[in-house]
Amino acid sequence: MMSRVPLAVILVGLVAGACGVTASPSPTGASGRPSGSPSSPPASEAPTGGGGGTLVVAISADPGHLNPAITTSGATHTAAELIFNGLVGLDENLEPVPELAESWTIDNDGAQYTFKLRDGVTWHDGTPFTSADVKFTFEEVLLKLHARTRSSVGPVLDGIDTPDAQTVVFRFKQPYAPLLRQLDVTEAPILPKHIYQGSDPAKNPANAAPVGTGPFAFESYTPDSEIRLKRNDTYWAPALPKLDEVVMRVIPESGSQVIALEAGEVDWIWGVPGPDEARLDADPEVELLRTDRNPGGSNCIMTMSFNFDKPILQDVRVRQAIAHAIDRQQIVDKILFGQGRVATAPISSGIGWAHADDIVLPAFDPTAAMAMLDQAGWKAGADGMRIAAGVTGVADGTPLALDFLHFPTFARYGELLRSELGAVGIELTLEPLEPPVFAETVFTKRDFDTNVISYCNGPDPEIGVRRMFDSAQIGPVPFSNAAGYRDSAVDALFTQAQQTVGNEARGKIYGRIQQTVAAAQPYVWLVETSGVRAYRLPCQGFQPYAQFAEAATCAP
Amino acid sequence: MNGRYLLRRVVQVPPTVLGILVIAFLLVHLAPGDPILALAGANGDEAYYAEMRAKFGLDRPLPEQLAIFVVNLIRFDLGTSYVQGRPAIDVILERLPSTMLLTVSALAVASVVGVALGLFAAGRANRRSDLTVSILTLGLHATPSFWLAQAAVLVLGLWAGWFPISGMTSARTPPAGLGLVVDVAHHLILPVLVLAATEMAVIARLTRVRLLEELSRDYVRTARAKGVSERRVLWRHALPCALIPVVTVIGGRVGHLVAGAVLVEAVFGWPGIGRLLLTSVQSRDLPIVLGILLVIASTVIVANIVTDLIYVRLDPRIRFG
Numbered sequence: 001m002m003s004r005v006p007l008a009v010i011l012v013g014l015v016a017g018a019c020g021v022t023a024s025p026s027p028t029g030a031s032g033r034p035s036g037s038p039s040s041p042p043a044s045e046a047p048t049g050g051g052g053g054t055l056v057v058a059i060s061a062d063p064g065h066l067n068p069a070i071t072t073s074g075a076t077h078t079a080a081e082l083i084f085n086g087l088v089g090l091d092e093n094l095e096p097v098p099e100l101a102e103s104w105t106i107d108n109d110g111a112q113y114t115f116k117l118r119d120g121v122t123w124h125d126g127t128p129f130t131s132a133d134v135k136f137t138f139e140e141v142l143l144k145l146h147a148r149t150r151s152s153v154g155p156v157l158d159g160i161d162t163p164d165a166q167t168v169v170f171r172f173k174q175p176y177a178p179l180l181r182q183l184d185v186t187e188a189p190i191l192p193k194h195i196y197q198g199s200d201p202a203k204n205p206a207n208a209a210p211v212g213t214g215p216f217a218f219e220s221y222t223p224d225s226e227i228r229l230k231r232n233d234t235y236w237a238p239a240l241p242k243l244d245e246v247v248m249r250v251i252p253e254s255g256s257q258v259i260a261l262e263a264g265e266v267d268w269i270w271g272v273p274g275p276d277e278a279r280l281d282a283d284p285e286v287e288l289l290r291t292d293r294n295p296g297g298s299n300c301i302m303t304m305s306f307n308f309d310k311p312i313l314q315d316v317r318v319r320q321a322i323a324h325a326i327d328r329q330q331i332v333d334k335i336l337f338g339q340g341r342v343a344t345a346p347i348s349s350g351i352g353w354a355h356a357d358d359i360v361l362p363a364f365d366p367t368a369a370m371a372m373l374d375q376a377g378w379k380a381g382a383d384g385m386r387i388a389a390g391v392t393g394v395a396d397g398t399p400l401a402l403d404f405l406h407f408p409t410f411a412r413y414g415e416l417l418r419s420e421l422g423a424v425g426i427e428l429t430l431e432p433l434e435p436p437v438f439a440e441t442v443f444t445k446r447d448f449d450t451n452v453i454s455y456c457n458g459p460d461p462e463i464g465v466r467r468m469f470d471s472a473q474i475g476p477v478p479f480s481n482a483a484g485y486r487d488s489a490v491d492a493l494f495t496q497a498q499q500t501v502g503n504e505a506r507g508k509i510y511g512r513i514q515q516t517v518a519a520a521q522p523y524v525w526l527v528e529t530s531g532v533r534a535y536r537l538p539c540q541g542f543q544p545y546a547q548f549a550e551a552a553t554c555a556p
Numbered sequence: 557m558n559g560r561y562l563l564r565r566v567v568q569v570p571p572t573v574l575g576i577l578v579i580a581f582l583l584v585h586l587a588p589g590d591p592i593l594a595l596a597g598a599n600g601d602e603a604y605y606a607e608m609r610a611k612f613g614l615d616r617p618l619p620e621q622l623a624i625f626v627v628n629l630i631r632f633d634l635g636t637s638y639v640q641g642r643p644a645i646d647v648i649l650e651r652l653p654s655t656m657l658l659t660v661s662a663l664a665v666a667s668v669v670g671v672a673l674g675l676f677a678a679g680r681a682n683r684r685s686d687l688t689v690s691i692l693t694l695g696l697h698a699t700p701s702f703w704l705a706q707a708a709v710l711v712l713g714l715w716a717g718w719f720p721i722s723g724m725t726s727a728r729t730p731p732a733g734l735g736l737v738v739d740v741a742h743h744l745i746l747p748v749l750v751l752a753a754t755e756m757a758v759i760a761r762l763t764r765v766r767l768l769e770e771l772s773r774d775y776v777r778t779a780r781a782k783g784v785s786e787r788r789v790l791w792r793h794a795l796p797c798a799l800i801p802v803v804t805v806i807g808g809r810v811g812h813l814v815a816g817a818v819l820v821e822a823v824f825g826w827p828g829i830g831r832l833l834l835t836s837v838q839s840r841d842l843p844i845v846l847g848i849l850l851v852i853a854s855t856v857i858v859a860n861i862v863t864d865l866i867y868v869r870l871d872p873r874i875r876f877g
Contacts, residue, residue, distance in 0.1 A: 056727045061835065062827075064640040073639075147604055203641045223650055224827035225724060247727045251825040252835075256709065260722050263714050436589030436840050444590070477602065478593050 050231055052242035052553035055539055058257040058266040059248050062224040065207040068189045069137060070145040077186055078270065079227055079248050081546050083124075083212040084189035087115055087134065087168075088180055089546075094298075094351065094459040096180040100129065100190060100213065101168075110175035110501035117166045121236045123192045124217040131162035136193035141201045149187055152463065153179070175499040177506060178462035185214070185546055187463075215241040215550045224250055242541070242553040258534075261286065267539045267554060272532040274337025280534050289533040290339075291544035292350045298545070299350035299457040299464070301343050302331070302413065304524040305442075305482035310449050311393035312400065317376040319521040322450075323362035324369035325424045326417060331527050335412045339532055343525035346514045347465055348457040350528070353503040354465075356514040361525060369424045373400070378425070386425040401427040402449035405442060408432040413452045413526075439478035446475055446484065453482060454529065461510055466494045469517055483522035490516055565861050569854070574629070576853045577846060581625055584842050585618060591840035595638050612638055625846075634850070635843035639836075644843035648829060648851060654724060655828030657740075658820070659813045661748045666755035667806055671799070673756070674763025679790060681768055689760065696757035701816055705750045705823040712746060719746045722825035747824040751816050755809050762805055766798035796870050803870065807863030811856045 061075035068080045088096040088104075101115040121129040138160055142149045156176050161169040170179065182188060190213065195206050210218050215237070216229035227248040231241055249266055251257045257269045258276045262283065272280055272288065280286045292299055306313040306322075313319060328342045341349075345356040370380070378386040378400050386400035402421075406414050414430040421428045428450075433441060441447050458464035467473045469490050473480035490513055497509040517523075533544055539554040592608045609615040613624065628635060634644040677689040696704075713721040720726065720743050731739045770776060771794050779789050818830035829848050836844040 054728055062831075064637075150604060207641065222827065223647070224831055225825075226727060228730075249723055249727050249825065250827070251722050252822050252831065255706070256722055256823055256825065259709055259714050263717070263721050265721055265723075265727065434589065434838065436591070436593055436838075439593040440588055440590050444593075477605070 050233070050242065050244055051555055052244060053555050054245040054247060055243050055268060055549055055552060055554050056247045056249060056266045057268045057549070058251045058260055059270070060250075060252055060254065060257070062250050063227070064223075066210045066218065066221065066227070067191070067201070067204075067207040068185065069141045069191050070202055070207070072147050080210065081185045081189070081214070082216045082229060082246060082549060083210050083214045083218055084185050084191075085213045086184040086186070086188050086190065088183045090181065090184050090459055094181065096183070099184070100134075101183075104180075106501065108175070110177055110499070111172045113170040113172075113179055115168045115170075117168065118236055119166065121213055122234055123194075123213055124211045124232060125192075125195075127192065127194055129190075129192075129213055130165040131168045132165070133190055133193045134168045135160045135162050136197065137191045138188070141191055141196065142188055145201060146188070148463065149182060153182060175501060177498060177501050178460040181458075181460040182463065184459075215547060216243075216246050219245075226250065237550070241550050242555075243549060246549055261534055261536060264536065266536075268533065268535045268542070268549075270531070270533060272534045274335075274339055277337060277339070277532055285537050286534055287537060287540070289535070289542060289544050290530060291533065292348075292528070292530050293545040298459065299348035300454045300529050301348055301457065302340075302410075302526045302529060303453050303455045303468075304417070304526060305451050305453060306522055306524075307446065307448055307450065307482075308484040308486075308522065309446060312391075312398075312402070313449065314393065315376050315391070316519075316521055317372045318378070318400075319524075320362055321369040321372040321376070321424065322421060322426065323521060323524045324365045324372065325421050325426070326524060326526070327364040327420060328526050329364070330416060330420075331413065335416065336527060336529060340527045340529040343528050346517050346523070346525055347461055347510060348528055351457055351459070351461060353507040354461050354510040356511045356518075358511070359514055359518050361518060362521075366420075366424050373424065373426075380425050384425050385427055399427060400425065401429065403429045403431050405431045405433055405438060405448045405451035407435055407438060410452050410454075417452075442482055443478045443480060444476040451482065452526070453479065455479070462494075462498055465510075466498075468523070469513070470494060485517070485520065485522035487516065487520065562861070562865070565864070569857055569861075572857060573850065573853050574626070577629065577850055578622065578626065580846055580849045581622055582618075584840075584845055585621065589840050591638055591842060595839065612636075634847040637841055637844050639839055639841045639844075644847045647844060648832070648847045651827060651829045651832050652851065654826060655814075655817055655821070655830060657744065658747055658751065658826060658828060659810075659817055661744060662751035662755065662816075663806070663810070663813055665748055666752040666759055666809075669752070670756040670759025671763050671802065673760035674767060674802075675790070675795070677760070677764040678767035678771070681764075686764075689764070693757040693760045696753045697761065699753070701750055701754055702819050702823060704753055705747075705820055708746050708750050709823065719743075721746075724827055747820050747826055750823075751813065751820045754816070755806075755813065758809065759802060759806060763798060763802050766801055767794055770794040770798045800867060800870055803863055803866050807859045807866075810859040811852070814852050814855065 059075070059078055063073070063076040063079040065076060066080040066083065068077045068084060085100045087099060087101040089099040091097050098118070100118055100121060102118040104113060104115045106113055117129070117131060117134070123129055143154050143157070144150065156172050156174060158171040158173045161171065163169065191201070192211050195211055196204055208221055212218075213236070215232055215235050217232045219228040219230045221227045229246040229248075231244050235241060249260075251260055251266070254271060254273050255276075257266070258272065258280065260266045261269050261280070277288070281288055304322075306319050308314060332338065332340050332342060344361060345359045347355045349355045373386055377389055377391040379389045381387045388394045388396055388398040388400070390396065391398075404414050404417065411430070411432055414428070414432070418428040418430060438451075442451055455468055456464050467480045468482070469485055469487070470481055471486040471488070471491055474484045474486075493509055493513045497506050497513070500506045500509060531544070533542070535542060538556040539552060541552040542548050543550070591612070592605050592614065595608065606615070613621060625635070632645070634648075636642065637644045637647050640647055673689055673693065677686045680686045709721050713719050724743050725731070725736065725739050767790070771789075776789055776794055779793050780786075784793070814830065817828060818834055820826065821828045821830040822834060829851065832844060833848045836848070
């Protein structure tokens with residue numbers, strides 16, 4: 001739409017959430033939150049915060065409704081997470097910290113989790129928060145309507161018990177390790193039972209005027225225009241929040257968001273387009289905040305998939321040759337404008353304990369790529385383009401021509417890859433498809449050779465990595481195993497990792513998985529993308545994600 | 557005669573709208589892109605998708621879905637928005653006023669300024685001021701509105717600081733009463749100027765050409781020969797005749813305005829149905845898409861009828877029978 005769209009939209013694309021795990025964790029340490037101390041004072045005795053003024057936030061899409069428990073939509077989560085809480089939050093290392101639960105114990109080798117709830121927490125309407133709210137939210141809402149929590153926790157959960165008003169017990173059929181990273185406000189926001197009981201949660205009027213326990217209470221919602229939140233004066237964290245009011249303004253176009261920030265109409269934007277970053281960095285009134293979290297998902301890796309159903313791509317040498325032909329640093333420099341780094345393993349470096357640091361992914365080496373193609377029976381013709389000569393399952397004389405499906409917002413990846421693969425004799429045909437059509441073509445019809453997807457790993461490999469390799473997840477669910485990769489040993493290792501408690505032991509299993517899949521090369525892991533937030537002084541004190549404004553203030 | 561004509565035209569409206577909507581229904585349902593995939597996003601299991609499909613009736617055969625759609629439509633029920641879980645008609649009606657404010661203001665500005673510029677230029681045909689108007693309007697006509705919108709935001713909004721850049725009201729200090737009217741008017745100026753610019757240029761150029769054509773006709777020469785003043789020749793004789801095709805064009809531009817509103821609403825963060833249409837197409841929220849098509853189709857049809865009626869006022873020779 002704008003002159004700079006192809007660049008600006010990359011970020012928006014990352015944020016769009018269609019392809020990502022919406023995993024923006026909760027606030028932590030820096031906010032000075034009580035960490036599970038049993039003596040945290042009830043909210044009424046807490047020192048008063050406030051006086052922080054009004055924060056105006058630009059959001060890129062109208063949320064439609066403000067109930068984050070019934071959807072994984074990035075637009076709803078971005079706009080509504082300040083109103084709610086999860087049982088736990090996630091710190092900057094994606095480790096769980098107390099939120100509505102002030103402590104927990106894990107029993108039966110990880111098959112039972114017992115949460116002690118925080119005392120004195122009330123809903124925004126004054127009703128006390130109890131274990132019944134947690135049980136109700138899971139059983140009647142999250143496990144039915146939150147697509148991710150339903151498909152991950154649902155099949156393994158045996159039941160939820162509430163022995164008393166302050167205690168919740170999750171019983172699993174087998175040990176289940178990832179649970180604590182699936183209880184934050186993104187994966188499992190807690191709703192008030194007294195408001196949702198006996199209604200269809202998808203149609204409850206409270207979805208447009210929500211009641212939560214979060215740092216900010218709902219004030220008004222003008223569709224496609226603005227959402228106004230006011231300070232929760234009885235918030236359970238002492239002296240928080242500081243802001244008196246948060247206003248979310250819907251500004252769809254990222255270029256317009258930057259201008260609105262420069263003009264002082266808004267104080268915070270979630271993403272700075274690469275080409276605008278230097279200008280904002282030089283503005284003395286604007287501060288930048290770099291992060292691997294995006295409202296649409298965290299720890300995202302731009303990934304090229306190979307369709308294993310296609311005979312041409314069944315030869316690992318062809319897949320490796322393509323990986324060698326791609327200069328991934330060029331993507332960081334020319335497409336991301338430095339907002340990211342070259343991926344070094346199949347699992348993101350953002351999940352430190354699971355990321356393998358002893359893997360060597362194919363480096364940019366066109367000569368090696370051409371040698372591998374020669375070996376695989378793809379000989380260079382007169383014009384340099386490759387033609388089959390003795391390739392199994394492919395008629396001699398077939399040109400090495402592949403299609404490349406991508407969101408329109410990722411067009412620059414296609415352009416760069418087409419020229420780099422062209423240099424080693426592979427013809428790439430670009431097919432831009434808007435997200436719903438892309439999802440249908442790739443995952444339901446499986447009608448493609450190659451594509452590019454932003455796979456967001458989320459806070460735990462069980463959430464966003466397993467789906468890429470699990471042989472049970474080859475379509476029709478979108479953004480699952482695009483390659484159609486099948487390896488029963490890898491499937492078994494993922495199950496083992498799911499049932500192993502403890503980062504170190506789990507990390508070893510994920511290390512073996514990464515060795516295997518890196519050698520098989522069902523994907524080319526291109527770049528880890530990061531995001532850049534920008535805010536106007538005197539506003540300060542932000543977290544880059546989820547309850548980003550909990551400890552912020554705009555008072556000079 | 558005109559009364560019966562009007563009645564006939566009005567009676568034709570419902571079947572026309574229904575026909576348009578049935579075609580639109582088939583188009584949006586046969587187009588690739590599954591609404592459930594768009595709605596559920598990255599995760600979920602097959603059972604979840606099946607449940608959602610059943611919930612919205614998308615699991616039934618297309619003819620059955622069409623039949624349900626038509627029956628509901630006759631009862632003025634557009635169905636429930638997949639994304640928002642509310643009646644689609646409520647969602648659309650909520651946004652309609654802001655789009656009407658934008659497009660009606662733009663149409664008024666474009667018509668008045670366009671005709672005035674055309675008159676001005678025709679009265680000074682082939683002089684320097686005529687040339688200036690011609691170049692200006694040609695430039696505006698050729699400028700894509702999204703570029704013009706960005707330029708207006710940068711120059712008049714950011715640099716000069718005269719106008720707010722985004723939205724319909726101020727975020728920091730929400731005004732009330734008369735202050736709200738002034739605030740909305742202030743936010744309205746830039747989007748209206750941008751939306752009106754192309755239409756204004758088209759109307760100005762057409763008015764000028766038509767006026768010059770009329771001014772060279774025999775009846776004008778006769779009038780002048782009779783000693784009728786030049787002003788009267790222009791205003792009373794040439795202008796009404798010249799305006800007939802201009803009115804046709806203005807009526808026909810209503811559709812363009814709504815299309816233009818999609819872009820302008822996106823750039824200026826204006827909360828209207830243009831933006832709602834865009835996001836609903838992206839998320840395949842079909843009840844909303846069809847509802848907005850209903851609004852647009854009805855608007856264009858009504859605009860055409862009104863145009864025909866204005867003909868009669870302008871030219872006593874025209875009679876519909």
